[in-house]
Amino acid sequence: MCDIGDIVLPGDKIDNFVQSKGKVLLGPGLQRDGEEVIAVRPGIFKYREPNIYWIESHQKRYVPSKDEDVIGVVTNAKGELFKVDIGSSEQASLSYLNFEGATKRNRPDVKNGDLVYAKLSIADKHAECELTCVDRDGKSKGKGCLPDGGFMFQVPLHLAHKLRHPDCPLLKYIGKETAMEVIAAMNGRVWIKSRSARETIAIANAISAAEFLNYDKMKDFVDNFMNELYLGSS
C-alpha cells in the first residue's frame, strides 16, 4: 500500500515489506497490532538493509537508547557520579572514572555547566541512564569534556540524524568554506567551534536552515548562505 519514502499517517496499514523472509525489525513509529503493522506517527516510511523499518518524523524530545553518542551538560560535578543533562526526561549519570586517564587519585577537571561528549552505556526505561567517555580499551576516541570557546545549539532530532549520516555532504561543504570543528550528537545537540563568533553564528544558522534540504541541493545552499548572508558582508 505505501512504499519506502512515502508519507504515512497514524493508523495507516503497512503491508508491503521488501523482504518477507527473515526477522523484520520495527523501529520507532511502527507497531504490531495482531496480524498487521500500523503506523503510530506521522512521517516518512523508511527502510534499511537487511530488514529494518521505521518512520522518520519531526521530534524534539530525546529518548535515550544504548550506544548512542550524546552531548550533555554537567549539572552536578560533585561526588563519584556526575549528573548530566542529556535532554531526556531524566538526568544521566557519569562516573568520574569513565574518563581517559582518570584514576581514583587523578580526578578529571569537570565543572558545573561544562559540556561532555559521551556514549550511553546503559539506557533503560526504568533505571537511570549511564554515560561513559571511554571505550573498552580505556581510550577516549574524541569523547570527554568539550573545550572552551565553542557554541552548542539544539536542532530537531531528525536533522541531527541526517548530519551524522555518512552520505550527508552538508558539513563537508561548510568545511570547505571555513575551518571548523563540529559534533552532531544523537540527542539533537550540535556543538561547533570556528574562528570567530560571526562565523559560528553563520554555521549554526546554516545547519538549522538545512533541515528540509535534499543532498543535491546542499551545495548551492551552502554557497549562497555562507557567502551572501554572513561571510560576504563582513
Place this chain on the structure above:
Amino acid sequence: MKETPLSNCERNFILKAIENKERLDGRQSYDYRRIKLEFGIDRGCCTVELGETIVMAKVSCEVGQPKQTRPTEGFLYINVEFSPMAEAHFEPGKQTEQANEMARVLERCLRDSRAVDLESLCIMAGAKVWKLRVDIKILNYDGNTIDASALCSIAALSHFRRPDITVSGEEVTIHSVDEKDPIPLSIHHLPLCVTIAFFHQGTYCLTDPISREEKVMDGKMIIGMNKHREICTLQMTGNMLLNKEQVLRCTNIATVKIVELNDVLQNALSADEEARSSGKPYGTYVADFRKVTVKAAESPTHSMSEIEEEARSMQLDSDRMEESEEEVVENVVKNSWLLRIKESKANEAQKVKDTICSEIDEFLTTQREMSDLQQQSIVNNSSKNNGAKGQDQDAKTDTKRKRNQNRPKKKPDTQSTAKGESLDSATSQTKKSKGKRKGK
C-alpha cells in the same frame, strides 16, 4: 521534568557575541523578529507569532455583579497560562511566578491605563455589568512572551464584539448574533509592551530577547506605552542598577518600537476586516521587522526615521553622551512622560520611578556633601599647617576630581564596581547640569 540548563559554553558565547554586536539569529540589537498576527474565526481570538514564540489570546464575556465600591464599572480579568506544549518544564494548571508576573504586567498595561472603557460595560448600575476575561496561552516558548502577549491581548480586545443588549425597566435582554449585530468594545488607546534586556550591567541592551538571551541577561525592563508616547507600565527586574539617563534612553528606544508594533496591529486589524468583508473566515498579517527597519532607514520621508536613528545612536555607554543629546533627552522628557501621563492610575509607575530617582539623588547629594566636607577639612588642615602646601593639596584634589570626571567608563567586572561607576557617572552629570542651570 527539569528545565534544560544553560551550559557555560553557550553563556560565554552569547555574551561574547553581544559584545561584538552580533545576535544568534543575525538580527541587529533593536530588531524584532518576524511577527505574524492571525485572527480566529470567532471574534476576540488572536494568535501572535513572534519568531518561534507563539501566544494565543481569547476574549470572552459574561454578565455579573459589579463591585460595591464601583457600581458602574465592568471587569477586565487577565489570565496567563504556560502550556506544557511550549516547553517541557512548564506544568499544566500550575500558577508559576512567571505567569503571575506576566498577568500583573498585562493588567497594569491594559486595565490600569484604562485602555478599555470599563464604564461602558455597565448594564444596570449596581446590579449587572459585563465581565471581560482575556485568557492568554503560551503555545511555544522562545523568549519575550510579554511583548507577544501584550500585542496579542490588545489585538484580541480590539477584535472582540460583545452581544448587544436592550434594557427595559428591570428587564435585560441579551440579543444573539442573529438578532442584532454585536458591538465592539470602546477602546481608548492601544498600549503595547517593549522588553529591553540588559547585558554587562547595562552596557549592552537588546530588544526582543530570545529565551537563551533571557537566560544570560542581567536584567530587563518592560515598557508599556501607546503610540502617543504615554507610558502605561514600566517595570524593571533583575540584579542590576541603571541610572536615570539609561531609563530615558530605553523609553526612547521603546517609542520607536511602539510605533512599529502599532502599525503591525493596525494593519493586521484592517487586513482582518478586509478578509471578513470579502467572505473569507479570518485574516492574517505578517510583518518582517528586519525589512521594515531597513526600509525606514533608507527612505528619508518616513516620519519616524529620525527618532529611530536617534534611538540607534543612543548607546548605553554613558561617556558617549554629549550635551546636544542631553537636550534632546530633556525635550523628550517634557514631551513624553512627565507632562503627558494624565491617567491617575498610570501615575503608579511614575511614583515608583520618582522614588527611585529621588533615592539616587539623595544618595548623590549626601555623597557630594561628604566629599565637599572632606575636601574642606583637607584644605583647612593643610592651610593650618602650611599655606603653600595647602594650595598644592587643593590643586591636587582639583585635578583628581577632573580625572574622575574624564575617566573613561570601562566595562564593569563586578556588580559592586558597576554600582560605583554608574553612580559616579551620575554625579558628574548632575554636577554638569547644575553648572548649566547656574549658567542660565
